[in-house]
Amino acid sequence: xxxxxxxxxxxxxxxxxxxxxxxxxxxxxxxxxxxxxxxxxxxxxxxxxxxxxxxxxxxxxxxxxxxxxxxxxxxxxxxxxxxxxxxxxxxxxxxxxxxxxxxxxxxxxxxxxxxxxxxxxxxxxxxxxxxxxxxxxxxxxxxxxxxxxxxxxxxxxxxxxxxxxxxxxxxxxxxxxxxxxxxxxxxxxxxxxxxxxxxxxxxxxxxxxxxxxxxxxxxxxxxxxxxxxxxxxxxxxxxxx
Ligand SMILES: [Zn+2]
Numbered sequence: 001x002x003x004x005x006x007x008x009x010x011x012x013x014x015x016x017x018x019x020x021x022x023x024x025x026x027x028x029x030x031x032x033x034x035x036x037x038x039x040x041x042x043x044x045x046x047x048x049x050x051x052x053x054x055x056x057x058x059x060x061x062x063x064x065x066x067x068x069x070x071x072x073x074x075x076x077x078x079x080x081x082x083x084x085x086x087x088x089x090x091x092x093x094x095x096x097x098x099x100x101x102x103x104x105x106x107x108x109x110x111x112x113x114x115x116x117x118x119x120x121x122x123x124x125x126x127x128x129x130x131x132x133x134x135x136x137x138x139x140x141x142x143x144x145x146x147x148x149x150x151x152x153x154x155x156x157x158x159x160x161x162x163x164x165x166x167x168x169x170x171x172x173x174x175x176x177x178x179x180x181x182x183x184x185x186x187x188x189x190x191x192x193x194x195x196x197x198x199x200x201x202x203x204x205x206x207x208x209x210x211x212x213x214x215x216x217x218x219x220x221x222x223x224x225x226x227x228x229x230x231x232x233x234x235x236x237x238x239x240x241x
Contacts, residue, residue: 061191116162
C-alpha cells in the first residue's frame with residue numbers, strides 16, 4: 001500500500017515535470033514565433049542590402065548615393081560658402097556650425113577639408129589618384145581598380161550632394177585623431193553620421209573613412225548611431241517596420 005502510494009506520487013511528479021516542460025516549450029515557441037517575424041523581415045531587408053537595391057527616399061536628407069545608386073538627374077542644391085572657400089548645402093550649415101562650435105569649446109579645432117564637389121572635380125580627383133598609382137608602378141587597369149576603391153566615380157559621390165563633409169583637424173592646434181574621436185562620439189547630436197563605418201564595407205561599398213560625415217538630421221542620426229548601423233541598413237529597416 002505504502003509502495004503503491006509512493007509510486008503514485010512518483011507518477012504524479014513525473015507528469016507534473018512533463019507538463020512543466022511542455023509549458024516551457026510552448027512559451028518559448030510562442031516567444032520565438034513572435035520575435036522571428038521582425039527578424040525575418042530584417043533578413044529579407046538584408047538580402048536587399050546585399051543586392052544594393054535601396055528604397056528611394058523623398059526626404060532630401062535621406063537620399064542614398066553610393067557606387068550602385070547614382071545621384072538623381074537634375075539634382076540641384078543651394079550652396080553656402082565657408083570661410084575657407086569650401087561649399088556645403090545651405091540646409092546643413094546651421095548644424096555644422098553648431099557642431100564645430102561645440103568641438104572648439106572642448107579645445108579641438110576642426111576644418112572642412114572637402115565639402116561640395118562638382119562631377120568635374122570628382123573626375124579630376126579620380127584621375128589624380130589613378131595617376132599616383134601608375135607612378136608607383138601599377139598597371140593602368142590595376143591603378144584604376146585600386147583608385148576606385150577609395151575615390152568614387154563621378155555621379156556616385158556623396159560630395160556631389162553637398163550634404164557630406166570631410167572633416168580634418170586644423171593641424172596647428174589639433175590632431176586628426178582628436179577630431180575623428182570627437183566626431184565618432186558626438187556628431188550624431190548634430191545630425192551627422194559616420195557614413196562609412198568599419199565592418200560595413202560590403203553594404204556601403206566604401207572603405208572605412210573616419211573623416212567623412214554625412215548629414216541626415218538629428219532624429220535619424222541618433223537611431224543610426226545607437227544601433228551601430230549604416231545608412232543603407234537604416235533605410236531598409238524603416239521599410240520593414
Ligand atoms: Zn568624403
